[in-house]
Amino acid sequence: MKKKYLRSAGTIIALLISATTIAQTDTVKTKQLNTVVISATRSEKKILDIGRSVTIITQEELKNSIYNNVADVLAVQEGISIIGASQNPGSPENIFMRGTNSNHTLIMIDGMPLSDPSSTNRALDLSELLLTNIERIEIVRGSHSTLYGSSAIGGVINIITKKKQKDGFNADVDINGGTFGKKTSQLNENVFLNYTFKEGFYANINFMNEKVNGLDATVDTVTNPLTYNHRDRDNSETQEFQYKLGFKNKKWDVYAADKIFNRSADIDKSAYTDDDNYTLDVKRNNLNYGVAFSPKENLTFKLNAGYSYMKRYAKNDSSIIDNAGTYDHTYYDDNYEGHITNEELTGNYRGNKYEIVAGAGLLTEAMTAQHYYYNNSMWGVYETKTNLDTMNINVRTDYAFLHAELDGDLINDYFKPFTLAFGGRFSSHQLFGNNFTYEINPSLKLNDNTLLFASYSTGFNAPSLYQLYTPDLYAFSGIIRGNKNLKPETSQSIEAGIKQNIDNKFSFSISVFWSQIDNTIEYVYLWNKNKPIDSLSFMDYLGDTYLNIGKLTNRGIEISLRSRISDKFNISGNISLVGGKLDYDPQLIDTSKTKENTVQLYSTGDFINKKTEVTGLVRRPNTANISFDYAPIKPLLLKLDVKYIGAKNDVYYNSELGPMGALSILGVQDYMLLDFTAKYNITKALSAVVKVENLLNQKYVEVYGFATRGRGVYLSLRYVISPGPKRRVIIDPTF
16 A cells, blocks of 8 residues: 555656646636745745745635635645644644744734744644635745744744725625535635725725534544443534725825634544543634835835734533443633734835845733633542633743845846845843844846755744743642743754746746754653662652753755646646654753753653654655646636645654653554545636545545544635626746
8 A cells, every 4th residue: 555655656756847837727817927925035026036935825726726724725835744634624733844843833914923822832723724815825934033033943924814905895705615524514604895995995804604513533443332432523613703994005005904713613632532522612813903104116114013812711521431321520621811912113125236124023922821620539529720810921022133135236247146135133032031043045046037045044932931931830849840941942944946937837946955953842751860760650750841952953855846738737736855853962951940850751752861862753744746727618627636645753642651651653654635626617706616625535644543534525606796807817837
């Protein structure tokens, strides 16, 4: 079986090398666009003029297929692995970019950072990001802390929402639904309304509702018919409401926006472990505004500010545990709340042969949590309560940055093809103090269609509030889980690549990268230092905490190819290869925090009493994607997508690793999925999309112990009202 998939992957690679991607197929009338990217340099530039690996996902690309959320779209991009994208809709989804950890990619909406300050590592659950009100998505791979600060070690993803539309009333309504397994269903209604005045004022409103009758999220391994096994399916309901009011003309771009997200979902305890009374409610409110003023064509000032509030409420009520109807008499709930505020002022000046971007701002994060546990057993009632409200957990980061781009002909016309971009950021964190990051990014344009580029950049990732402040105390040792002495994770990254366009019909890009992240933060157990490791027992446990203890090194290559074979047929694809290792050194241990006790990594089970190397990365596979677009007649677009996910490492809880157990590595086999999509323009305003997901109903594993979706069939109807003649848009396949 594995050889068959490897041969299939080889076929994909061969097809990619022979030709590949594209523009969208024209079914009415087309218009070529010069795609620009803002996130890579904080200024508008064509992709071929940017010396970094970047991708633009347009609104039309999103509408030409059916995706569940943003994570589904990102999962087929080079350099990105999304864990959870193939599971039950509403399940947690984590991103791993270029081999870095899930909290090393910065996610933004309209330039405002989005994270979960109340979670263990501050990483955002991507299942929150729905495909509503999106103009485009910009992806910048590689370290970008100079322009964007903490978390941007692996890359930056900026989701840009819609602003003004054509003058008059605009509407975009779509309804889609389908099934992805026995007794499952998913129904989604989305309405976008806009009115744009000739003077430049506009108002947008967007509402989305989704209901999922889902799978049992975990894998059922019980075969004994006498065993109590009344498993339940895990459903979810989601609503999102957005509005934006603004004004835009040649000099001004002013807006205020709000997004309210609510989800209620059934969840399970852990891998292979069902729970019929466990629910999770998530609420988030993002309020942001921006003012951009261009007194001259080459000068722009921007003020961006925002506030994000989120709340997670998990409740696990008592459950029946046997055929006699016995309850476990246990109830617990967890309530987490987080706040983020960000205020930033930037200025951008574009000269004839140079460009300068400078900015300053402040970021604040706050969290609180309440925990309640109740158990009524044969030994009596046990009850505990924890409330962090009185701790006033928050942290502030002030920062300033400068980024410049110089053309070579500043020195001499001979150097005109050469461009040098460089910059630095100074950050002042309330706890760990000052941090400086910088980047150097030279590029060489051999001709109008060929760009060679390289970069060296440093980055950092601040510890989460939970890692710093959580007050859980182990009474026997006096060790608190939170560690205020944590340092930021710091990185250095190197990238080199080429972008090439041939005759506006074929283009490709190749990027090679290497990065090293020092001071990686790990969750650890602490054991009695006076006992040999092989004789430790549960009685020797002295607490747990977070430590800067490791070094993560990764490397890889990304290839993206695009080809317009003919007016009717296009191919697109990418390949990503990534590898790495983790090194742990006992010399890095903060003995004042551990009181010199023995340290055991929870992530691997290793006791760090000597230098330890762990090869291979967890949940970061090699990937390949290829897409075939064919338009046999003008109103019809057919699309076949092939996704190959290479073999990877996953983790599971192993009770044999030390007295309390820890995580152990388990290999997960590779797999390949086929999706088929057909889009038909019924009228100029009405279109229909049919998608068959996992066409061959492939059985596969994404995360150990959790179920994946089977063959799915979805139908989407979209109705668009727009003033003026209807025009379809193609994106130029060139860079």
